[in-house]
Amino acid sequence: MFNIKVNPRKAKQNLDLQSLSKEELIDRVQQLESHVIQLRNLLKPKSVPDKHEMKQKAFDHKKYVSYINIFEHVILNFYQILLFIFRYAKRHVLLQVAYVGWDYAGFVVQEHTEKTIEAEVFKALEKTRLLESRETSNYHRCGRTDKGVSSFGQAISIDLRSNLSEGKGVFIPDGHQAKVGNTVEIDYVGILNKVLPPEIRMIAWAPINQSLSARFDCRQRTYHYYFPKANLNIERMRVASQSLIGEHDFRNLCKMDVGNGVIKFDRRIIDIQIEAIDDDKTNSYSMIRLKLIGQAFLWHQVRCIVAILFLIGQGKEETTIIQELLDVERNPRKPQYGMASEIPLNLFTCTYSDDDCQWIYDAESLRYVISGYQTLWAENSIKATMIKEMLNSLEGLVDDKIESQLKGLVYGVEPKTYLPLMERQKCESLEERIHVYAKRQRIEVIETDANCP
Template sequence: MSRELDLKSEKSIEDLKKLSKEELIIKILELEKLRINKNELVNEGKKIKRVFDFTKCQKRHVAFKLLYLGWDYQGFAKQDDTEKTIEHELFHALTKCCLIESRQTSNYHRCGRTDKGVSSFSQVISLTVRSNGNNSKELNYCKMLNRLLPKDIRVIAWSPVIDNFSARFDCTSRTYKYWFPRGNLDIDIMNNAVQHVVGTHDFRNLCKMDVANGVTNFTRRIISANVKLCSNNDQFSKSRGYDMCELTIVGQAFLWHQIRCIVAVLVLIGQHKENECVITNLLNIDNCPRKPQYSLASDLPLNLFYCQFENVNWIIDNESVTEVISTLQHNWASHMIKTTMLGEMLKNIEDLVPDSINKQSDCLLQGVKSKIYQPLMKRPASESLENRIKHYTKKGRLKIENNEKN
């Protein structure tokens, strides 16, 4: 056998010697091409993964209830220029555990579209997912997703829903909460003032007008609203400025930055810089057709706290909820340690000055603060809604959709 191979090799060499230079180059190029193709096939073989066959799976339409701490995210909705969104993490987890094939085929709806920095205790999404077809022993959706999600995003419950259920359009009301330190704010007058937003009003002066995206209807209904003290801070016996307060506002749907605009005006009222009737003035579109310029309230304290639905029976997995509680407790402990440490530092340094200082709530309003306060109704105003509509219509960019930013 060895002798035969040697003879073949000698014959191959003799054959190559008979070839011209051009023929040898062509031969070399052909061999190189074969080598590259062989390497590519080997590498592709290594990367081959088992493809999940969704055609063999049963499916069901469900709703998921989730909480998230949005402080480090660029908002809930997925964005093209960043992966740091809640939806990006959700769909990464949903596809990785093969609950859905893609977002486009999942019949997906979200209850609210929270902005950058905003959190939620009870966000709801609806979509069609893989099912094992057994109601009594369904897939453990919460556990599957929480294994893959970051610790600051947790699925806390799920529910089977009818096929045409939409987390957005079937929500009967949404509740937002906004927590803030008392500081130098008059909580009672803030509570009186916020009652003026209850009812059906045109909130164009208490939101960010999103005309470019087709939103031209700014009438919304607020069901209830109140501001109250929610906890006393006993670490500070000399000052009540460290007590925590809470705004709770319930509505059917909300506009872009509506809550934060309302809070911004309430803070000015609580500081006695504005009279509570300023809210009535801002809601009177005939007398105030253009929004005065004012700073937006901070996003940090805002939380989409509850979403109300009819005929949705939430299923809770005790093991998953226990894990969520443990995660939140660890988060709470970390922040309380920092809060207590800062509190002790403040207590000792405040003893060095004779007068009480209550600037805790000053951080609620964004932007540069003017040394001389100018009343809201005397400030420069933004362009009117009618002019904005004309502007975008003329440019051919306006598509009237009456979208709601929740």
Template sequence: MEGAPPAKKMKTERQFDFSKCARRKVALMFAYLGWDYDGLVVQADSDNTIEEYIFHALEKTKLIESREACGWTRCGRTDKGVSAFRQVASLIVRSNLKEGPGVFWPEGTNAANWKETTQEIDFCQALNGVLPKEVRVLAWSVVPEDFSARFNCTQRVYKYFFARGQLNVDAMIAGSRLLIGEHDFRNFCRIDKNKARLETSYVRTIVNVTLEPSKWSCDTASGSSAYDMLELTVVGSSFLWHQIRCIVAVLLAIGSGRESPEVISQLLDINTHPRRPQYGMASETPLCLFDCSYDGVNLEWTWQPRALNATIVHLQKIWVDLQTKANMVRRMLGDLEELPGASGDSNGMTDYLYCGPPAKNYIPLLQRPTCDGLEDKREKRNAKQNGAPQTLLTESL
């Protein structure tokens, strides 16, 4: 058409040549606020997972050629809404170096094409530049070829944050101490029907449990301790599916006076109580996989100042936003609680921690109907495989 502007040529993306690059196996330490995400692990029916965004960032920055070939392993899975602080993953990434600790040239690559440099890629800065603001890579370390972020992890630390409210904290502490040691925790987790999980052991060791005021948050505006924040910290080598949230649910029942601390020991006695009572889990939002340890593996974390300080600024912005909203609501509560007729209770703080509305008439845990036990599920599975009629059992929560 006369006078029309010339058609723009579509810019084709230049293909990155991985054959000119060395590789290096590294561990990445990363943090995420998982409240608005569908969990850590890639899922077939959701693109809104932490790993999906991390893999996208790794591919966009050309740090990996494909997610299938990078050997990705992670310290632990976290479910929808759960956060993490010092989560660790291991993988093979592109390196700028020709040689050095952990640097290797895969078959099909050629060191002769290498452009001389002694400066390694700034992995943290590169990834954080394309990740969502709630996901930050904190540090990286070279690791041995056979290192696995999952199987080499010797200890995991979970934290659960909640308000004191009207909870009996001393009773909760007494109950939590009964969790320490090696126990069969089948009554404090969700038993999956997956074949591999039905065959697994539900014995785990909890090294330590503490419940104390949160270091960075306490309320002094009105002299009331109901608004003080608490941290439950649970340390162990490994954990079962939903184990922490089930533990918190039982501790909340103890703290509210509905159960005695001894109910922990009773639920751990699987000879007397082989099936879990039907109870709901605590909310996922306050839960955080806070740290993990690798005894026997020399991890020398590289903290890059530019990325570190940028992460601090990112988190400060998030903190200010949340703290501003929290203080606005706290100011409203302060005025309302001073009005005639205000009850002064803090039930809302405990109600928030339950998934779904709290029961009006509380039934003690050991008097409730039970879920299918581990043996029940195994029996169902075997009967299904053999084509035999299945015994009708209570369906698991």
């Protein structure tokens, strides 16, 4: 380890850092980072020369001590700058995070992979030095989207560095100080978007009270699910979906997470809409959007609902099957069926009270986001158009009308002879699962919060 000593002259230089502007400070950090890279390259062992060219060289102690002194100076200055940055005031804010999650292992950080949305967000927050650490950031997320799921309106609440000394959500932690007189806040959205991967973008931010949580104070969540019309009877799906509206026990329309102590499955659906997106509503390739609004959702609830609606739209189940599955007294055990794919699912909006949250949008940042997402759209639209033209040519070679666009959107092997849901093998009941987990002492049974997504 280096034994760093600070003489009065160096101490004065470090104190002068507090007089630098934000832009000057950032430039200084970048310069020091460049110096560190240069020094690393300088000290990096050179490639071994040919054995005929190898000569024994005397060890230069003066040069080595000189390198140590340089490193001491760089580390000291960099450390002082970081201390200066972290002495800023902080602000509790909401961030609206959009992401195309198809190639990610979900939103939440995981031990076995770094390929998650949350991991990338915190990398960006640390790289831009907007926070000290996740542990001290008062962080909450609105929803836990699974592998492959996307979002336009995911929300997180967090404490970030602030340029201001007062205002909604601004506070000065012990040992910190704010620069008085600043009137312009940090451009959180613009700064983060410059360092995030192209699939992940910040859309807006909002100053909020320190007590507000992105998870527990969310009023309602809206999910979108996109799928081709194929051979679906959309009107039958609309009729059946109306039975979902209201408060129900959705244990037969979700994946029961009893292993984590979840034993209450009552949730409230506010509204559900199934509408065509394309102008040509009769084409089997036209796209349909299912819009589901609720206060909170259970694990895989939306994907299970979509899977059942697909069966209804294909005429394999009656529209009353939804009511039967919601009647947990008559049907306490969930029939086995495959869930719908995660790829078309999007957590589209997370809604908060207008008194609590006023989103701030920046025109320049939005143009940057639009430009980047247009590139992603072009890449995927070109692929879809190419395959569609190949399909047009292939379909001209056969007489039958083939409508299997939904194949692959529901997990599981499609049997040759369809077996109605209520005649299938049933899963364990909720009570049976609770008994098994409690007997193994793997859970302490608790009731989940009504706002748990």
